[in-house]
Amino acid sequence: MSSAVSMNAVAPSGKPIVRLEHVSKTFSNGTIALKDMSLTIGEGEFVSLLGPSGCGKSTALRIMAGLGDASTGRVEWPTMPHDASGKPEREIGFVFQEPTLMPWATVYKNVWLPLRLHGVSKAAARERVMSALEMVGLDKFADSYPRELSGGMKMRVSIARALVTRPRVLLMDEPFAALDEITRQKLNDDLLRLWEQFGWTVVFVTHSVFESVYLSSRIVVMAARPGRVIDEMEVDAPHPRGVAFRTSLEYGEFCRRASQSLLSAIGANDHL
Amino acid sequence: MSSAVSMNAVAPSGKPIVRLEHVSKTFSNGTIALKDMSLTIGEGEFVSLLGPSGCGKSTALRIMAGLGDASTGRVEWPTMPHDASGKPEREIGFVFQEPTLMPWATVYKNVWLPLRLHGVSKAAARERVMSALEMVGLDKFADSYPRELSGGMKMRVSIARALVTRPRVLLMDEPFAALDEITRQKLNDDLLRLWEQFGWTVVFVTHSVFESVYLSSRIVVMAARPGRVIDEMEVDAPHPRGVAFRTSLEYGEFCRRASQSLLSAIGANDHL
Amino acid sequence: DEVSFGTNWLAQAEHGGFYQAVADGTYEKYGLKVTIVQGGPQAANRALMLAGKTQFFMAGNLLEPFSAAQEGIPLVEVAAIFQKEPQVLIAHPDTGIEKFEDLAKLPTIFMGKDGYASYFQWMKSAYPGFTDEQYKPYTFNPAPFLADKQSAQQGYITSEPFEIEKQGGFKPKLFLLADSGFDTYSTLIETTQDYLKSNPDVVKRFVEASIIGWYNYLYGDNKAANDLIKKDNPEMTDEQIAFSIATMKEYGIVDSGEAEKGGIGCLTKEHIESFYGKMVKAGVVKAGLDLAPVYSTEFVCKGVGKELKK
């Protein structure tokens, strides 16, 4: 949290924080999930990955985080300390597409986990855990077990867990898909605020064109079969963004362009 | 499929097909998920349940289907044959909020399941299974196992499974939340087409105001703590709907009103 | 010298002489401090002796040293306390089983595995009509025998007949194997050849003190020994002990044959060779074994303690 560089860099500039170079991923059953994907993400950027279902967004995000090796190509975190196996050390927050909670642990313990792994005691973590839970509106459910929560609530626990460490880099895989629009909007705003405040880098997978435009400084559009980047688009609207931006003509235009891109991403496979 | 009554009944009229009367649900840990909820759904209606995360939409849908008894109150299916325990027999399709696939079975076998349970052999089911898979764009993945699919693909398998029996009543719990906008739009249109064509009754849980307005003939807005109905709204736009409707002023107005309602549903708890 | 002696079963009257020698200080007189290690079901007392953890062991019968000779295991038998093995076959009365040979007519004989591997093989060779089909495993519970009149079972003359009579309410027919020709010694004192070579003096003292113990136990005041037995095995009753001693005397288990002349514990080359011949014929052991290393007549048949017999 300490070594944050600068605020709200909107451009893909900034020192690169993560770089995928010609990354391919072939699963053992023969599915080619990614093919020759290259992508550089600068420090302080807010990048959205947009693409049709099954195009490899989750796979790309996981490979970025060092989970599951790429079949070919390289992943680099130039400015991050690495452990022996070349994985970036700590300071990454990850929201999986599924809640991925420990069923035997209460909400509190699930959120405490990342701190606990770094040796923070239960009591010492209390304040941070509770404030993360408050942000997602679940402070009253700290002692519930995951199975006692609704789908959206589980996902919110997972978001709280990713935020609790205040990581420099946040990788999020459709974190808000299971949430109603009002909650989602609130969390969008919270996330933007935190991003600006702490100079985070965020890579954000989403299905929603609107969301991607509202949040990102850059949108990367992917196509499937094989998964690859087919378009990039900068959203060079100023921050902080708010209702004004969401109702502006400019916003509409960005959305139109992103939709177009997504459509062509799907169309790219149409003849297959 | 045979005894469909009429097309696209827009009004809450039509013979009632399911009726919740003063239903409450308290879980054993003391959480009051629903309190005194009453709701009547007419034959041929397309009703959306809209509400904040955790307000009891899934619980209400499950109780409607006869899964998990209500703590108090009654659920009735006046026109459906019942089995001994009072559960409506067959002819219901259900999409759970989570994909709920059998991990040991291929996509094909997962979709075949509802037919298989009614004694349809694997070969005899082939055409219907494959066409359901085709509708969700997964016919090429018939032999994959669920773990080899992306999040959105799993959800689409679950949708195909609900559609394969062509049930008279379809209960869907956020079926499209994990899908990108283009796919989602296509499936929205497919669903509407089928609904009109076969005179289905659909109860549809969603987080998306836009989706609910686009699809439904009626929107039921729920609030949480305890879960209850706080608003109902008829969307009396004609069918078939399409791009024209989605870009109409009328559509915008409906959306605005639904959003307002949702906002007040959330606000209803604000002082607590 | 401190030595320990492993028996092959729980303390009982059949071990009486050894307890007697402990109780009345005979061992002590001979300069020995003896610890008796009880055996039991599946106990491994012989292995402990071979591994040097104990010095003496109570061997069951002569087949064991024969096996040792065949396998080159350095055991040696230095005394034979029982002239006859107390092994019997037990049959129901009034079923036409009058002679030992009649047992061949029964469809079922309950036997332990070792019985099957030893005397039953001999029975097949020495008498007509015995077949493998008769064998059923004996789990030291006479109930299956009691339930089936057309069966016989093995037994130890001092224990099973007593219990069967008590429970079954009839006096069973008993056939002592020894009297039908299976004339192995039993309850032998066994040690290792190494030990014998390096401590012949200890062995001599142990054997002689044990023999004196046996005379005193059978013919003298055995109360102290019985108390020791009951201490080691609280289940043992005076009634059972009295029955055992009487039976041992009645059937001449300890004091008969060569023992009457040479004293308790006597074992002779002729007897051993003759039994070996029978076993070779029955196919129980290999022919042509050199038996010399596995027994020693050096310490017995000298009439030690005979004067104590009354």
Place this chain on the structure above:
Amino acid sequence: MSQLDQSGAVPAAAENAAPAVSLSGERVLRVIVPLVMLAALVGLWAWYVQAYNIPKYILPSPALVAQSLVNDWPILGAALLVTLKITFAALAIALVGGVVLAVLLVQSKWIELAISPYMVILQVTPIVAIAPLILIYAPSTQVALLVCAWIVAFFPVLSNTTQGLKSTDHNLLNLFELYGASPLQTLFLLKLPAALPYFLAGLRIAGGLALIAAVVAEFAAGSAGAGSGLAFRLLESQYRLNIPRLFAALLLLCATGVAIYGATSLISHLMLRRWHESAIRREN
């Protein structure tokens, strides 16, 4: 931000009253059903012995067995105590040994390949055949006894825990990897809890097996006489044809087994009831 928490977690005392009552009704049934079953079986046994005039040395009547249980209590009770001691020692070392070995095996495919055959060998070797070796090499009878007991009881714990450890959700493993969890943290915070349902099934098997282990160990390596356990009393009664006492000893053994099973089931329920499918009621 309370604007986002939308569900009531207020315990509804009134609504809960009804299920609470039916729950305690269930509790009563939980005791009654097994008792009725027990009574029925004992009745059947008594009737069978009576009707077919089964002699007591084959199958003694329940009354006789009960009487023997009471009369021989000084002997049997003492023996039970000895057996219980060995049983719990055996169970403890089987659990610890099984889990530690399982953790080791799961560490790497190679360790598993190299070691697991020997675990199987330990499992299948008849104790009676290797008891002499154990007796020779163990420093004391007590140790020999425990080694025997361990050999008999550890395998189910090992096998189940291994399967459980391997069944850990891959997504959660990813999560732990991502947050830089050390192997020990992953083990204690993730893999072991995830393996619990398997381990507990293994525990239920091992509970009974430990009792068997105690019996077998006593046969093979135990001391006899005053300090002997139920196993010895059992064989001895058999040998002496004291069948009522044999059955009394058997009864004690069975009761102990059932008690251990009940205890392990309870532990299992307590550890899983908040979160695992096998122990929670299906509510939705």
Place this chain on the structure above:
Amino acid sequence: MSQLDQSGAVPAAAENAAPAVSLSGERVLRVIVPLVMLAALVGLWAWYVQAYNIPKYILPSPALVAQSLVNDWPILGAALLVTLKITFAALAIALVGGVVLAVLLVQSKWIELAISPYMVILQVTPIVAIAPLILIYAPSTQVALLVCAWIVAFFPVLSNTTQGLKSTDHNLLNLFELYGASPLQTLFLLKLPAALPYFLAGLRIAGGLALIAAVVAEFAAGSAGAGSGLAFRLLESQYRLNIPRLFAALLLLCATGVAIYGATSLISHLMLRRWHESAIRREN
């Protein structure tokens, strides 16, 4: 509508070549690692016997055991065959019995309460104590043998399968209920597959236990002589002080145990490798 399927399921032959090679390298290692381990242990054994001059009647050298194995093969091979027959029969009935009982127990809480104590009793009763009863009531030795073997081997299957059946995902249960599945359909299409990982862990335990069961049953109820199995040969060798043969028989028993374990592990792998966490590689 192909517009919606967006991912390539084309097997990439070229890319797959590399992992295929390393996989077969792994296969080789899979054989080599255990062999090296085996060689090391046998070496250690040989060295120990040699260095400390252990007499052969306490611990024979590997060479002696091997020699005895070869020389006595006619006897031991025949005995092995008999034991194998009983083992597989025991395993089969333990599996069938265990699964059927588990299904029954899971049907209802009340059945479970009423019956499971008696299952435990069967598990903990020492065979040797009830063998006489079995011998009296079983129509033939063969049946008695199987009853004994079943009693020894069924419990792990029962306990594990029960836990597995209970662990079925509640959402899937809801799904089946919703689509009007009959109890049998739910059992065969849902509960049993869901219980597979548990059942298979139980199978691995039961495999070894069946071998033990065969040995124990033979002790308690078996036949001797020409038709006798390894158990009898084992005891006989012990009785005859033929320790090398004893170890040869033991070796056969162990090898059989390991083979059964290997087979059950393979079955387990084949049944789970497409879908269960415990058998698939973590790829993402």
